[in-house]
Amino acid sequence: MNNGCFIYEDTFLSLLTLIDYLLKNNIKPANIKNNSYFPNLLDQVIHLELKENKNIFKELISVIGPLASRAVYYVFLSTEENKELIIYYVILNGYKYKEQILTHRNLRCISKTIKISKYVAHEIHKYKGFLRFQEFENNLLYAEIEPVNKILELISNHFKQRLKNEYWIIKDVGRNIFCLYDKKKYYIVSGNEFSINEHIKSNHELEIEELWKSFYKTIGIQERKNDRCRMNFMPKKYWKYMLEMEDEL
Amino acid sequence: MELKEKLCILADSAKYDASCSSSGSKRNTNSKIGNVAASGICHSFASDGRCISLLKILLTNCCIFDCKYCLNRKSNTIKRAIFTPEEICEITLNFYRRNYIEGLFLSSGILKSPDYTMELLIKTIRLLRNKYHFGGYIHAKAIPGASEKLLKELGALVDRLSANIELPTENGLKLLAPNKDSSKVHKIMNYVKNNRNQKFVPAGQSTQMIIGATKESDWDIMTKSSHLYNEYNLKRVFYSAYVPVNKDTYLPSLEKPPLIRENRLYQADFLLRFYHFKVNDLLSPDNPNFNILVDPKADWALRHLKEFPKEILTSSYYDLLKIPGIGVKSAKRIIQSRRVFKLCFNDLKKMGVVLKRAKYFITCGGKYFIDSNLFKKDFIEKNLMLEEKIPEKKEFEQLRLFNE
Known part of the structure; x- marks a missing residue:
């Protein structure tokens, strides 16, 4: 079964269950993909019928610690193309380095994990505000x-x-x-x-929105105008759903 | 007057206060709406690039004081407005529910007397907390001269309580704010410091100084900041580049607010708080102002080249912090990682070290990034400037345009 492309149901627990199975049976996957993956001709697709282990995330936390586990989860939420393999290698190395795993930045899977999870955490934080x-x-x-x-x-x-x-x-x-x-x-x-x-927005809603838009316009100091700085903190991709930016789009 | 016009007038009057942070508070409340986020959350960014986290408004812009630099001074003929406590609650809650804001920043001009104004602030915030059970972040300004009893009441309702020191020296204050008395501000700070706990001003206090409205040097300002941090455990000192809103013979006629100077002060402020620098390391009475061309840490390093280059693999945490381009986080990461593998220049970049500055001041595994014979002040200084893309010279002369 070595070098197969393994398929999991598109949930985090199902992915962890699969990786756990692969590690315990010493199987080295060529790839891991979710069930919406469209295989190409060379793929040797393997679909294991594994029962999802509900405690698998807790088990992971007990091995690599809460911080690294969270980073792994964030990688799963990302759109990185090979995220499953990255997670596989983090867990593989996790059994060796335990809670110290994130300090091993010289490993490619770790530097990638840090970078991707940071990006995801950043987006979460931005949306909490925007x-x-x-x-x-x-x-x-x-x-x-x-x-x-x-x-x-x-x-x-x-x-x-x-x-x-x-x-x-x-x-x-x-x-x-x-x-x-x-x-x-x-x-x-x-x-x-x-x-x-x-x-259709009610009149009351339109009034509140108008209040917010006027507040937004007023609070900026004209003499300090700085579009570049604003753009750095609040990139244009967020503007579409932000009321106060409607007029500037 | 319509609510919208009021909001515009009273936000316009409040916007020169730099503080908008909503971080560092922890409260367990049984509020019906809202909570605080330890990291603070920015909800938007204004056209000047500053974060909008709180609904920043004055209760009123009527004021019995006549501070020369202030838009709301008594002698200005501007439109005056006053919010009712209910109006403030209504706007705050409506904005908060829609996730426009993280909470309220409430300051005020002085109406009748300090105590009277303070009571109005308390009434408003009590309504918000007790009637509407609002659990979001509140930053209130304490009115200098108000009684201790009122300070105690307000402090128990808010996350942050602050009073602005405005100017670094007594002389400056006497010149521009003849009605203000710095001892009253110190009294507030002292009270907050001595009584602060989980239920009283949990997010701590901060203050603000205006930069460039008087002739005080950066040395004066940093000495004052350092004193304030040590004496009153302030969370932050904010620096606000003076924006000329009034014309007065005592005021400089600036074309633009001194933004680069403000930036240098913030950089130095961080060096004091997180990098174990002292004011004396950075400035002295003979060298009282920051170099506008390079940041304070690089400037310090250039003056102390004897201590460099520092070896990444062996330097202590405190030594790593002194290297330009290395911050608190990257220094900690270096310490952690060098225990488990041998670092090279490329690894440093991945850890967040700003190599374009750091590379001139370090060796990594005994190696300098180019020929080590080039480790000379002229070479480093020239290249640092090139990498920083120094803007045109014109902007730096803004500080000398005093008309006396």
């Missing part, structure tokens, strides 16, 4: 984001604590998935099962 809700008439808050990485759940976790007594929905436009929060729990649902009707 996401904008609008309020529908039934008090429902609604926001759209278009992140590069699959961070909807982590963003939602932040708002679950912050806006715990509100009903809200966040849509990942690019992936067409929604997160719905009902004051208790949030649910991730696909756009195939759920949709939001075209919505």
Whole structure:
């Protein structure tokens, strides 16, 4: 089975379960891909029917520690093409270097992991600030984001604590998935099962938006105008969903 | 007056306060809406590139003081406005729910008396915290001269409480802010320092100095900052390049705010707080101002070339911190990583070391990045400048345009 291309169900736990199996059986994969992968002619595709181990992430944390485990999870959320193999090599080396694993920056898988997880963490942090809700008439808050990485759940976790007594929905436009929060729990649902009707903003909503836009314009100091600095901190790709930037797009 | 016009007037009057940080607070509240994020979150960036984290407003821009540099001084004929506590709560909550902001920054001109103004601030914030159960970040300005009882009340409601020292010396203050008394500001700082805990000003206090409105040197400013950090455990001293909003014979007529100078002061401020530098290392009465062309750390290194080049593989943490281009994080990473493998120049880059500055001051495994005979002041200085892409000379002369 060495050098096969192994397929996993597109979940983090299923990937970890597969990697755990490969390591325990000393199998060296040529590639690991999720089930939407379209194999090419040379691939020797192997589909193992493994039962997802619910405790596998906890086991990983006990080996390489919480920080490195989180970095691995962030790599999984990224769009890096070979992320599965990177994770495989991190865990392989993780058994050797344990909690010290992240200090081994001379290993390619580690320097990649650090770089990618940083990028994902950065995007999560930016969206915590740049996401904008609008309020529908039934008090429902609604926001759209278009992140590069699959961070909807982590963003939602932040708002679950912050806006715990509100009903809200966040849509990942690019992936067409929604997160719905009902004051208790949030649910991730696909756009195939759920949709939001075209919505006209109420007068009250327009007034609040107008207040925010005037505040934004006022708070900048004309004599210190610095477009480059602003662009560094707030790249244009975020502007599309930011109310106050509408006029400048 | 419409709410929108009020907001514009009172945000416009508040915008010269540099502080907008929302970090460093930890509170366990049973709030109905909102929490604080330890890292702080920026929600937008204004046209001047400064972060917008808080709804930064004044309660009122009416003021009984007549500080020369201030837009809101008594003698200016500008439109005056005042928010009601309910209005402030309404805007704050509506903005917060939509994730426009991280919380509220509330300051005020002085209405009637310091105590009277303080009571209004307290009333507003109490409404926000107790009626609306708002758990987001609040930074309030303490009014110098207000009683201790009111300080105690306000401090228990907010995350950060601060008072601006405005100018580094008594003389400067007397000249430009004749109604202000620095001892009152020190009194506030002292009170906050002695009473700070989880439930009283958990995110600590900060202050601000105006740069370039008076003739004080960088030495004066840094000495003052260092004193404030040591004496009152301040979280931050902010430096605000003076923007000429008023015309006055006591004020310099600047064409542009001294932004590069402001930047150098921030760099030096970080050197004091995180890099174990002392003011005396960086400046002296004979050399009272920062070099506008190179940053303070590189400037220091050029004056102390005898201590360089430092060996990456063996230097202590404190020595690594003295190297231009190496920060707190990269120094820690170097220490961690060199225990487990042998570092080379390329690895340093991956760790976040800014090699375009650092390479002139280090050896890695005994090797200099080029011929070690070139390790000379002229060579390094010339190349540092080239790599920094120094802007045109014109901008640097902005500080000498005093009209007396």
